[in-house]
Amino acid sequence: MSRIDDLIQELTPTGVQYSRVDEVAVLKRGTAITKKSVVDGPVPVIAGGRTPAYFHNESNRAGETVAIAGSGAYAGFVSYWSKPIYVSDAFTVVPKDDRVNARYLYFWLQSQQELLHSFKSGGGVPHVYPRSVSGMRIPVPHLEVQLEIVRVLDKFTQLEAELEAELEARRTQYEHYRAEFLTFKEEVPRRRLDEVAVYANGKAHEKLVVDGAEIPLVTARFISRNGEANRYVPLADVLTPGRTGDVALVLSDLPNGRALARTFFVDRDDSYAINQRVARITVKETAEMNPKFLHFLLDRNRGLLKHDNGVDQTHLSKGQVTGLTIPVPSIEEQNRIVDRLERFDGLVNDISIGLPAELAARRKQYEHYRDRLLTFKELTV
Numbered sequence: 001m002s003r004i005d006d007l008i009q010e011l012t013p014t015g016v017q018y019s020r021v022d023e024v025a026v027l028k029r030g031t032a033i034t035k036k037s038v039v040d041g042p043v044p045v046i047a048g049g050r051t052p053a054y055f056h057n058e059s060n061r062a063g064e065t066v067a068i069a070g071s072g073a074y075a076g077f078v079s080y081w082s083k084p085i086y087v088s089d090a091f092t093v094v095p096k097d098d099r100v101n102a103r104y105l106y107f108w109l110q111s112q113q114e115l116l117h118s119f120k121s122g123g124g125v126p127h128v129y130p131r132s133v134s135g136m137r138i139p140v141p142h143l144e145v146q147l148e149i150v151r152v153l154d155k156f157t158q159l160e161a162e163l164e165a166e167l168e169a170r171r172t173q174y175e176h177y178r179a180e181f182l183t184f185k186e187e188v189p190r191r192r193l194d195e196v197a198v199y200a201n202g203k204a205h206e207k208l209v210v211d212g213a214e215i216p217l218v219t220a221r222f223i224s225r226n227g228e229a230n231r232y233v234p235l236a237d238v239l240t241p242g243r244t245g246d247v248a249l250v251l252s253d254l255p256n257g258r259a260l261a262r263t264f265f266v267d268r269d270d271s272y273a274i275n276q277r278v279a280r281i282t283v284k285e286t287a288e289m290n291p292k293f294l295h296f297l298l299d300r301n302r303g304l305l306k307h308d309n310g311v312d313q314t315h316l317s318k319g320q321v322t323g324l325t326i327p328v329p330s331i332e333e334q335n336r337i338v339d340r341l342e343r344f345d346g347l348v349n350d351i352s353i354g355l356p357a358e359l360a361a362r363r364k365q366y367e368h369y370r371d372r373l374l375t376f377k378e379l380t381v
Helices: 002-011 102-111 113-118 130-134 143-181 220-224 291-298 318-322 331-349 354-373
Strands: 017-020 025-029 043-046 054-056 065-069 078-081 090-095 137-140 190-192 197-201 215-218 247-250 263-265 278-283 325-327
Touching: 002 143, 025 130, 043 078, 065 102, 078 102, 090 102, 102 113, 102 137, 102 143, 102 354, 143 331, 143 354, 197 318, 215 220, 220 247, 220 263, 247 291, 263 291, 278 291, 278 318, 291 325, 291 331
Parallel strands: none
Antiparallel strands: 017 137, 025 090, 043 054, 065 078, 065 090, 190 325, 197 278, 247 263, 247 278
16 A cells, blocks of 8 residues: 555645535436336446346446446445446436546445445335435545555455356356256155245344344345344344244345345254244254255245246245245255255355355455545645
8 A cells, every 4th residue: 555655645745635526526317217118238227226227228328437326225336337328217426527537436435335325215115316425525636546546446356356256156056056956856756835844924123123132133135145144133032033944035025136035044043033024934844854955945946936027026925935846855865965065055155164255355355445545634724
């Protein structure tokens, strides 16, 4: 960081000017478009999610563009684009002139991601509006300082992207073997899920969340992030406890979401609280069904994913889950499959070992340096 420190000392020794975002950038709303209006093409349609909602044949933004999702669960999410895009249920933040570099603006807004998410307002579907962002105060160091910060942070993001690509390749390999291990011949018996397991809906715990509590709340986010907790409740207040061997199943997600029907395996008592929109599934007879086998079998099960029509938010019903027909091979075969899949699963999903641990460490390192690089002494007049 000495190069940046030297530049700051040379170019802005007494501090850095701060400006309102709307003083250095133009904030512009997108143009609504529906799925029916989309003509298939190469242009990403930026709306309320973290990834493009569709791909269209024309754009309404070109050049370097910072986009902020306008509505939904991910309202406020910041993304950067260097190619043409179509901005729909989102808005863009583009530098007015060369006082601010577009990539620097993106990194700074990304460092404010939690604050941007906190701007959500409105009943029903939450929204983030340009007016909430326009008054934020951004440090505007000399352009040479901005470019050096961008150079350093781009190196971090490139290393992270390489790790993500390697991890994704391993996950693809894992999914291939998982599908192979969980594909059975016709002679293997089939049973309805409610014949071999008991279903229970998780209960709402949001009002019971307390800072410093000890029991992680099992939500769609918790499961999709492989057990990364961000909310906790006291043990005494847990309404739907997870017990050893239980399988927690995500029941609700956005269209084409990656959390729907994801599962989490409960490995100990008194350690998890199953929240609403997550089902708790408990094997009736472990001599007949290995709970860990059921966990692997239900995770992103095609028989459950078929209820996602790609347009509306999916809410799996109890009947859709309990009526699922599943293969039930011998317990010896189940145990053998579990042993193999556990080894694969640990390599690609366990956040404490291997590539996932390395990627998590790299992200923390990136966030640390990003926040440090984007913190300046303010120039006082």
